[in-house]
Amino acid sequence: MSSRPQRRDLLSVTEISNKMPNITADQIFQLLSQIPDPEIPVININELGILRDVKWDGELCTVVITPTYSGCPAMKVIEDDIKILLKEKGIENVKVDLVYSPAWTxxxxxxxxxxxxxxxxxxxxxxxxxxxxxxxxxxxxxxxxxxxxxxxxxxxxxxxxxxxxxxxxxxxxxxxxxxxxx
Amino acid sequence: MTTQEAKFQYLLRLGDSNLIIGHRLSEWCGAGPILEEDIALINIALDFVGNATALLGYAATVEGNGRTEDDLAYLRNEREFRNLLITEQPNGDYASTITRQFLYDVYTFYLYEALKSSKDETIAALAVKSHKEVTYHLRHTTEWMYRLGDGTAESHERMQNAINDLWMFTGEMFDMDEVDQILIKEGIAPDLNNIKSQWETHVKRVIAEATLQIPTYNFKQKGSKEGKHSEHLGFLLAEMQSVHRAFPGAKW
Known part of the structure; x- marks a missing residue:
């Protein structure tokens, strides 16, 4: 069947992930700024103030986000969006930290x-x-x-x-x- | 008792109260008297459950036994919960729900205001966030106190009945024990006597303005700080925990 995933595609992802990250934290921040807010897609997570920081810790990429409201159900979606986008760029060793301070405003x-x-x-x-x-x-x-x-x-x-x-x-x-x- | 043990207990008290009242409010989902109120109560429930997630997550970290916020929410029994008795009281009619929420909102409004200057950074950060949300909750419930208290003869009577029934659960909100004493000394928790005087002034003013009366009885129902609850909590937990207990470790 033609819909079966091709092995060649799977391999290419593995090859990319084995490479050393060659992208700065600032560049990643700009990249993640493309992600729209899941509930108000007209503005992105940087404009909304949810995306706070990106840091490289050795080979681990830490992305810091903060919730608008304590129980905002979009946070999990945003975390997944961040991981998916970074994976597409070959960055798989990613941690998304949720911080509460300073409180979102x-x-x-x-x-x-x-x-x-x-x-x-x-x-x-x-x-x-x-x-x-x-x-x-x-x-x-x-x-x-x-x-x-x-x-x-x-x-x-x-x-x-x-x-x-x-x-x-x-x-x-x-x-x-x-x-x-x- | 060590500071760490006291802090764990204190976080359970804050987190469990928000979790249980949030769950109670979520029971109105799809059953609110009008669509806007349905949406409002669920928004408020979401704030409380979200805040409870953070508080119980931090409680688990403080405890340091590898438990998570989900373990604490779904795998403890009734006697291990430390939520205030008022938070587990059934929704009843809309007057009961609004009165329960108002009495608790005034409490959290002043408690979180004080906790903003806690020497524990995480508690202070969560308090700053919560206080913003609670301000909206309190405005909402205050409007309903006026609307129903100073409304029709029937709404007035229902509100007065709700206050009479719930008043006995307010006293224990200000009880202090060893946990509080240790944390007050460390600058982590506020003296609840101060919260009590602010709460009383505020609640008495709104109840009077809503043409309602404070009950004259002095009986105080207590026990939540030792995990002694009313019969309602067991039923609530049976529902809240059923999926997690039926499918242990299940993930969405």
């Missing part, structure tokens, strides 16, 4: 990435992570990502993923996600 998302979120239909987080009005229930000045109206209502503090809240635009009537400040 939406402040790490830069303006360019925020614009990508907006274009994708997600209202990006506001500038500061310290949401002082949070416990007081003060209104925020959000803009509808569809029509830019500020006439919006929060439907729920908790949205389709841990990092988002659900809003509705009172002008264009579209519901939209808001990337919560944390």
């Amino acid at each position: 939406t402040d790490w998302i830069n303006d360019e990435a925020k614009e990508k979120l907006r274009a994708y239909g997600i209202a990006p987080p506001e500038v500061t992570s310290i949401d002082k009005g949070l416990l007081l229930g003060k209104a925020r000045h959000l803009k509808c990502p569809q029509c830019n109206s500020e006439n919006v209502t929060m439907i729920s503090q908790f949205g389709s993923t841990a990092c988002k809240a659900l809003y509705r635009c009172n002008d264009c009537k579209e519901p939209f996600d808001y990337f919560k400040c944390i």
Whole structure:
């Protein structure tokens, strides 16, 4: 059958993995920056601030990542994506470390990435992570990502993923996600 | 008791409480009163279970016997769990779930705020992360305390019943034993008397604003710090651990 994997392909992977790594930690960091976030594929794991560091320790490549929320189910997928991509490049001796400090914050998302979120239909987080009005229930000045109206209502503090809240635009009537400040 | 043993016990208390209340909230999945609440409770459950994974993982490291967070979650029996009694209480109606969550959220809000300055770096790091999440949880449950407490005659009555039933489980949250004393001395854990006064002020204010009453009884149910639980935990564990026990070592 033609669908059977060819032995030649399997051998070529082995040959590559036996070579000494010939790529710097910075280059690997750039490479991994291609990986999209599994739940918000319009931005990558570097723009989101999940990818923290890449280190060579002898022949072991350590990749440091941090979760957005403690229970973010995407972390396992991201870890697998990192290992698969590095394996494709012939780097198989990989350890992915999950760190909690410094705690992830939406402040790490830069303006360019925020614009990508907006274009994708997600209202990006506001500038500061310290949401002082949070416990007081003060209104925020959000803009509808569809029509830019500020006439919006929060439907729920908790949205389709841990990092988002659900809003509705009172002008264009579209519901939209808001990337919560944390 | 050594500092290491005290730290292991303390991490079990923090981790088990979050694991069990997270599991309780996950029981609402697909059964929430409205879709937005279903999603909200599951988001909150996810935060707690995720945080428990980290705390129990660190507990296993501190213990140093080669166990993992999964071993601790799935292979311990009822008497080995150290979660607060309030976290294992059944969901009941929505008033019970919201009240249980509110009383626990205020507790974790002030506890994790204090733990941010723990001299144990890992505990401090996890507390910083958790505190951000708990702030969102607390806002959510506070809104529901007002909405239901100051709502209809029926919602008010259900809320008052929930407070009356759950109040007896709040006292033990502030009990301290040798574990706490050792860790307070080391600067790893906070004095729970301080947390208690912050908790009481906050809870009394919200309950009063929600037109509800604090019960007048003084009875305090306790025992979780020695692994003595209400009958509800056994049933919860039977469900939570069943897959892992039926297929030992199974991986996704």
